[in-house]
Amino acid sequence: MVTKDNIARQFIEAIPHSRALGMRLTEMQDGEATIDMPYDEKLVGDPETGVIHGGAVSALMDTCCGAAVMCHPDNRGGTATIDLRIDYMRAATPGQRIRAHAVCYHVTRTVAFVRATATDDDAENPVAAATGAFTVEGTS
């Protein structure tokens, strides 16, 4: 059966840059999404410590927030980022995958407001947090 969620899932999994970063969508339903990104040496931002570059975490957060908007029941189509703020709370531990979880906490006819956190194996202690606004398409 072709459902809206399936189409959205296929869309997320077909994004060339997300594939280049090895992202795996583990959950996507009702305005919430979880995406894993494995550790990879090509994403390192500080060669001395082996810590992943903040930019790669941004790409993960942006994809995860976009996925959450696309599977929200009030959004019929795609989405685009209006703005995204990321707070880097600590360096991600080298060698560990990073998991992002995003939630649409408020959706209007035109805008979705989204929050996300990123964690490594120490799930109690987030690596980064994000808040963003995304476009909502379709219901006019």
Add this chain to the structure above:
Amino acid sequence: MRAPRSKPEPVQVIKKRRDATLRALVDGVPYIRFLGIELERRGDELTGILPFDPKLIGNPLLPAIHGGVTAAFLEVTAIITLSWTYLWEDVESGAIDATGLAEKGLPRLPKTIDISTDYLRSGLPRDAYARARITRSGRRYASVHVEAWQDNRDRLFAQATGHFLMPQ
């Protein structure tokens, strides 16, 4: 009577020193290589260049550059510009030996505290450019504003403001 000025350095010496400093900042970072970001120097002004590549696409239907790539491009340009400005005086005065810099490995880089990116237009499948302006630079913290455009300098497709912790 004015004291005789010291003879200006030959232009090749100046260029070599400045380019070596920039290479030391950029070449060692795997993620900058992965995205294919280059930094071009004119005097002390830096321009980030993101040559288009299919792996940077975030929306295959449009197609458009991934929002995360845009954010990363702005962040990289901000960090390199900040480090470059921070090192500039010491490199120019000779307090830091630029040729030794590359061999000794990367100088300590500023750490991003937070960065907020505005997406003004979708990033088209072509090269993008970015320049950063340091709006406040203190001993511990710095604020940087960075703008990115594609075909037309006056039509920005993204801008960002970030706060950074300076290396101690």
